[in-house]
Amino acid sequence: MLNNTLIINEIIKMIPVITGALITGIIALISTTVTHRFAVKKEKNALMLSKIEELSKELSEYHALIISQSINLASTGQMTDIKDKTFHLNTLVNIYVPQLLPVYDSYTKEVHANINSLMGIGEKKFEVDKVQKLYTDLMKSIADEAKKYLS
Secondary structure (H helix, E strand, O other): OHHHHHHHHHHHHHHHHHHHHHHHHHHHHHHHHHHHHHHHHHHHHHHHHHHHHHHHHHHHHHHHHHHHHHHHHHHHOOOOOOOOOHHHHHHHHHHHOHHHHHHHHHHHHHHHHHHHHHOOOOOOOOOHHHHHHHHHHHHHHHHHHHHHOOO
């Protein structure tokens, strides 16, 4: 009986140690989970920002090429041989910022309509102001989207 009492006393003395270990383990698990969640969110935001930056850069280059191509077509009637970047732009928009598709589509449709008109398909004119406004609207939409990931 004395032996059982000693064992029970020892078990009672160990309860605070076991409870402390359990509490420490739970706190460590919660802390690790929260840290991991924030790290994943930060990495995702960094990826999205880099892709939005890439899209902005590619779109600016594309817009400059289109304006240059349009001026060349209007003055000489000849198209210069340029590398088409629309596939890469379409891919970036479709994968990373599909909410910008309507704005992007309206821009590209206007660009293609203007290029076609300069090539003799339809009325020969290039509406620089309309294309520039659509480009500006698209870039503003991209900037608004980037702001979501900066916080």
